[in-house]
Amino acid sequence: MKLKDKFWTYPAEAENGRRLIITGRDVPADIISAGKHIFRLTVSWDYTPLPDGMPDEEDARLMEQATDALLDETRRDPAAILTGIYTGDGRRDWIFYTRSLHIFRNILNRALAPLPPLPLSIEAAEDPEWEEYLDMRAQTYIPDEDDAD
Numbered sequence: 001m002k003l004k005d006k007f008w009t010y011p012a013e014a015e016n017g018r019r020l021i022i023t024g025r026d027v028p029a030d031i032i033s034a035g036k037h038i039f040r041l042t043v044s045w046d047y048t049p050l051p052d053g054m055p056d057e058e059d060a061r062l063m064e065q066a067t068d069a070l071l072d073e074t075r076r077d078p079a080a081i082l083t084g085i086y087t088g089d090g091r092r093d094w095i096f097y098t099r100s101l102h103i104f105r106n107i108l109n110r111a112l113a114p115l116p117p118l119p120l121s122i123e124a125a126e127d128p129e130w131e132e133y134l135d136m137r138a139q140t141y142i143p144d145e146d147d148a149d
Helices: 029-033 057-076 101-112 131-140
Strands: 007-013 019-025 039-046 080-088 091-098 120-126
Touching (some): 019 131, 039 057, 057 080, 080 131, 091 101
Antiparallel strands (some): 039 091, 080 091
């Protein structure tokens, strides 16, 4: 099955009560069960939050540019899939699943090359069963009208 750009957004709260916005991507089960994307990467940007925990206008603009660039690059190279974006409480996390850490590095560098240097950190873990994604989806998925059929 082909990966579509079908996302949902779920409002949540951090433990301290600040707003947290979770954006998830609807990934077909056959992509998960194929077992090709076994590495989970979290690309994080810590920022100085506004009182509600959200980024200021300048950071939010740059984050959206980065998100658009990452989506464009992963559409061209299916070796990595953006599955979630968590924003709030002074941090944005982009969650990816990839076939190869080396290839992901190249995808990330190509995507972000046109942007100014960003304060990013990256963590990688093996997650062949997509446990993080499936947990996030179970807790936050909001079906749209098309899903009711």
